[in-house]
Amino acid sequence: MPFIESVDHLTEYRRRVRAARDPQQLQVLVCGGPGCLPLGSEELAAAFAAEMEARGIAGKVLLKTTGCHGLCSHGVRVLIRPQEISYQKVTVEDVPEIVETTLLSGGVVERLVYHHPESQAPCPHKMDIPFYQTQNPLVLRKLDVIDPESLDDYLALGGYRTLRKILFQMTPEQVIEAVEKSGLRGRGGGGFPTGRKWRLCREAQAQPKFVICNGDEGDPGAFMDRAVMEGDPHAVIEGMIVGGYAIGAMRGYIYVRHEYPLAVKRLQKAIDQAREFGLLGTNILRSNFSFDIQISQGAGAFVCGEETALIASIEGKIGEPNPRPPYPVQAGLFGLPTVINNVETWANVPEIINMGPEWFAAMGTDKSKGTKIFSLVGAVNNTGLVEVPMGTSLRQIIFGMGGGIAHNREFKAVQTGGPSGGCIPPQYLDLPVDYDSLQQVGSIMGSGGMIVMDNHDCMVDVARYFISFLMEESCGKCTPCREGLKQLITILNEITTGKGEAHHVDLMEDICQTMATASLCGLGQSAANPVRSTLKYFREEYERHIRDKKCPAKVCRQLLIYTIDPNECTSCLACVRECPVGAISGPKKEPQVIDQDICVKCGLCVDACQFDAVKVE
Amino acid sequence: MGEVSFYINDLYTSAPVGTTLLEAVRSMDIEIPTLCHHPDLKSEGQCRLCLVEIGDWPQTRLVNSCTYPVEKGLKVQTHSENVLQARRLVLELLLARAPKAEIIQKLAAEHGISQSRFTSEDPEELCILCGLCVRTCRDIVGVSAIGMINRTPAKMVSTPFKEPSEVCIGCGSCAFVCPTGVITYTEKNGIRSIWGRDFELVACETCGSYIAPRASLEYWAKQTGDPVERYYICRNCR
Ligand SMILES: Cc1cc2nc3c(=O)[nH]c(=O)nc-3n(C[C@H](O)[C@H](O)[C@H](O)COP(=O)(O)O)c2cc1C
Ligand code: SF4
Numbered sequence: 044m045p046f047i048e049s050v051d052h053l054t055e056y057r058r059r060v061r062a063a064r065d066p067q068q069l070q071v072l073v074c075g076g077p078g079c080l081p082l083g084s085e086e087l088a089a090a091f092a093a094e095m096e097a098r099g100i101a102g103k104v105l106l107k108t109t110g111c112h113g114l115c116s117h118g119v120r121v122l123i124r125p126q127e128i129s130y131q132k133v134t135v136e137d138v139p140e141i142v143e144t145t146l147l148s149g150g151v152v153e154r155l156v157y158h159h160p161e162s163q164a165p166c167p168h169k170m171d172i173p174f175y176q177t178q179n180p181l182v183l184r185k186l187d188v189i190d191p192e193s194l195d196d197y198l199a200l201g202g203y204r205t206l207r208k209i210l211f212q213m214t215p216e217q218v219i220e221a222v223e224k225s226g227l228r229g230r231g232g233g234g235f236p237t238g239r240k241w242r243l244c245r246e247a248q249a250q251p252k253f254v255i256c257n258g259d260e261g262d263p264g265a266f267m268d269r270a271v272m273e274g275d276p277h278a279v280i281e282g283m284i285v286g287g288y289a290i291g292a293m294r295g296y297i298y299v300r301h302e303y304p305l306a307v308k309r310l311q312k313a314i315d316q317a318r319e320f321g322l323l324g325t326n327i328l329r330s331n332f333s334f335d336i337q338i339s340q341g342a343g344a345f346v347c348g349e350e351t352a353l354i355a356s357i358e359g360k361i362g363e364p365n366p367r368p369p370y371p372v373q374a375g376l377f378g379l380p381t382v383i384n385n386v387e388t389w390a391n392v393p394e395i396i397n398m399g400p401e402w403f404a405a406m407g408t409d410k411s412k413g414t415k416i417f418s419l420v421g422a423v424n425n426t427g428l429v430e431v432p433m434g435t436s437l438r439q440i441i442f443g444m445g446g447g448i449a450h451n452r453e454f455k456a457v458q459t460g461g462p463s464g465g466c467i468p469p470q471y472l473d474l475p476v477d478y479d480s481l482q483q484v485g486s487i488m489g490s491g492g493m494i495v496m497d498n499h500d501c502m503v504d505v506a507r508y509f510i511s512f513l514m515e516e517s518c519g520k521c522t523p524c525r526e527g528l529k530q531l532i533t534i535l536n537e538i539t540t541g542k543g544e545a546h547h548v549d550l551m552e553d554i555c556q557t558m559a560t561a562s563l564c565g566l567g568q569s570a571a572n573p574v575r576s577t578l579k580y581f582r583e584e585y586e587r588h589i590r591d592k593k594c595p596a597k598v599c600r601q602l603l604i605y606t607i608d609p610n611e612c613t614s615c616l617a618c619v620r621e622c623p624v625g626a627i628s629g630p631k632k633e634p635q636v637i638d639q640d641i642c643v644k645c646g647l648c649v650d651a652c653q654f655d656a657v658k659v660e
Numbered sequence: 661m662g663e664v665s666f667y668i669n670d671l672y673t674s675a676p677v678g679t680t681l682l683e684a685v686r687s688m689d690i691e692i693p694t695l696c697h698h699p700d701l702k703s704e705g706q707c708r709l710c711l712v713e714i715g716d717w718p719q720t721r722l723v724n725s726c727t728y729p730v731e732k733g734l735k736v737q738t739h740s741e742n743v744l745q746a747r748r749l750v751l752e753l754l755l756a757r758a759p760k761a762e763i764i765q766k767l768a769a770e771h772g773i774s775q776s777r778f779t780s781e782d783p784e785e786l787c788i789l790c791g792l793c794v795r796t797c798r799d800i801v802g803v804s805a806i807g808m809i810n811r812t813p814a815k816m817v818s819t820p821f822k823e824p825s826e827v828c829i830g831c832g833s834c835a836f837v838c839p840t841g842v843i844t845y846t847e848k849n850g851i852r853s854i855w856g857r858d859f860e861l862v863a864c865e866t867c868g869s870y871i872a873p874r875a876s877l878e879y880w881a882k883q884t885g886d887p888v889e890r891y892y893i894c895r896n897c898r
């Protein structure tokens with residue numbers, strides 16, 4: 044790799060890379076994203092390489108393993124360019140047919156393409172698939188086409204173009220103005236205006252200053268930041284260079300959790316490439332701006348994603364939050380002014396500089412601009428990553444891109460914003476999703492988690508599940524969060540096991556109120572959301588548990604009654620053998636009976652019975 | 661450094677830049693309860709009793725006054741309904757955690773709480789995790805023999821790996837600063853036992869009464885550079 048001497052040299056190099064590429068080049072792009080990788084992306088790519096070699100086309104077809112293609116529930120995904128044929132659930136066995144039919148003969152293997160859920164029509168091309176049609180990917184747009192380990196791939200698509208603009212045509216002040224004007228707000232949770240954060244840091248007196256990329260991503264089930272770090276690492280680095288220039292920092296840190304070794308590897312490789320190229324280091328492209336980045340790995344606690352805890356963790360201290368003020372922009376890393384932004388926030392920056400703030404601000408709602416990536420999981424047909432303009436409705440995301448509720452069940456709620464988000468009921472399906480609207484209905488944007496629930500989910504149990512997660516993750520430093528979560532879980536455990544009492548609801552409301560207003564950090568302040576929102580929208584369900592000792596969704600086992608229908612029982616005694624406590628008995632060759640006093644409600648008899656004779660109420 | 665003017669309970673007042681709201685409020689003889697604050701230690705905002713309400717209605721919020729610095733024009737309420745409600749609930753939670761801690765019983769009673777509505781997991785628990793001991797050992801003694809281990813719900817003060825600490829000097833500062841008396845030590849036959857270790861106590865060369873553990877005296881001598889013998893005479897006899 045050459046060392047890039049100047050900004051003209053960079054342009055010249057980019058031109059050469061582009062010239063050497065044929066837009067009509069046949070490409071096989073195997074998804075190596077977080078969803079597909081464990082399904083065997085690597086083996087699949089190897090199978091393609093071997094088969095293409097055997098058929099003598101290895102030299103003609105470009106094979107790449109890329110970042111996440113988005114529609115993870117239908118992985119491993121393979122994209123064939125330039126036709127943009129999109130295959131799903133591809134296995135090693137499918138490879139010879141794809142090579143024969145598509146690569147050699149230009150046809151489509153119909154059994155491997157998505158079929159429209161209503162018309163059943165095949166959707167061979169990526170843009171025929173409703174999941175992709177309605178998205179507007181800015182941050183994710185390169186993920187399914189570039190090799191994340193190739194700087195040339197990134198440069199060919201215009202990467203590091205911002206450097207000419209910021210280093211030689213814009214003052215730091217103008218960069219900040221552009222980001223302010225774009226209306227970009229933090230994608231990591233709080234939604235704080237990014238430009239304003241940068242300005243506050245630039246105005247802080249102390250030196251040196253730092254920029255940090257928050258790649259902790261502790262929300263279980265969320266993987267948008269991971270997908271970006273693994274799939275387009277240079278975009279994060281480029282964003283951080285812009286931020287460093289704007290605030291006057293010479294050093295950046297990327298904080299990545301231990302559990303993301305591939306993200307660490309890709310980022311490190313990208314940093315090394317950028318250094319070797321002279322895009323990081325002293326006097327970048329002969330400007331008088333010097334900047335370098337290092338990776339810091341975290342133990343992966345959820346609370347370490349909170350900015351003050353993250354800073355403590357980089358400093359080598361216990362990753363516990365500290366009261367603000369001082370805010371990181373005043374006294375952050377090592378007590379010095381620090382801008383900390385989320386992965387997705389950083390990855391948005393280069394295009395804002397390239398395309399201009401007006402372009403960015405034209406997307407989204409009044410107060411939330413641009414797009415947002417959501418990690419759509421749970422009871423929908425299509426799960427994966429979606430990127431949509433702010434203001435897209437929940438209905439469009441869940442029923443459009445998500446393809447509706449799986450198993451033809453009924454939509455019950457969607458939890459947004461990670462474990463401490465609220466559960467939003469069906470009456471708000473048409474809510475345009477942005478920071479403020481989600482807050483108004485008692486939830487949060489968080490970093491973009493979206494968990495869809497159906498009528499088989501019990502909302503009391505859902506609240507119990509998230510509170511138990513949050514309790515385990517709470518650092519325990521401050522009283523309301525630590526003790527409040529412990530009390531909440533005690534009460535929720537009682538309600539879900541039939542020991543709920545009428546006054547429990549009031550107790551929980553009191554705890555929630557104080558946790559929200561009096562906790563030290565955002566974890567405690569938002570941890571009440573799952574309880575508050577379910578109490579608000581699904582109170583009837585709580586009352587059924589407390590008053591009638593019933594779980595309408597049949598999830599809370601202790602509230603269920605197992606009986607054997609004498610008309611359907613064949614006296615096979617399968618259940619009798621399975622029951623761990625000997626609760627089932629009866630005369631030989633006659634219907635068996637469950638003794639309710641002995642039954643521990645384990646549900647094993649239901650699975651044991653081949654005749655559906657065990658009834659659950 | 662300059663002065664900043666602001667309002668406390670609608671009274672216009674001022675304080676030097678960098679003063680905390682707690683200091684400013686207390687200097688006006690307004691009482692705010694605290695548990696994790698100590699004037700000689702840096703506050704970290706654990707207990708949440710010192711809450712005050714700041715801002716202009718309806719855009720107000722609660723903050724802990726022990727770390728929040730005075731700001732120009734800031735409006736501060738120390739006993740608003742929101743503050744009192746939160747403070748009462750925090751006390752109720754603490755009372756459930758440490759029902760026998762006298763200081764909690766007293767503060768709760770002062771706030772009209774005789775009994776907590778919440779479940780006590782361990783009726784004998786006294787530790788409220790205010791962190792005063794840990795900070796004293798780290799910032800004043802300077803040895804960091806104890807720290808917080810685990811997170812909620814198992815968080816506790818402990819020596820590393822719950823083993824006797826090698827760096828502990830047996831000075832007992834942690835026990836001294838503890839507001840609930842959960843940290844204790846025993847002294848018998850010239851031996852002080854604390855945190856699972858026994859420390860030989862040095863008797864005053866003049867009057868014969870015990871001064872402190874030898875490890876402490878040696879540590880202080882090293883810190884000050886004075887000969888250790890100077891420490892073998894108690895303060896009264898010096
Ligand atoms: C408990 C907790 C966990 C958080 N986890 C993350 C995280 O994993 N990633 C992240 O970017 N921000 C996280 N945040 C938000 C950060 O504190 C901070 O606001 C954010 O990194 C700022 O970047 P932004 O302005 O670009 O969003 C978390 C906040 C809290 C309270
Ligand atoms: S709110 Fe929870 S996570 Fe945050 S400091 Fe308090 S105990 Fe720790």
Ligand code: FES
Nearest residue numbers: 694705707708726
């Ligand atoms: S005294 Fe301020 S939080 Fe404890």
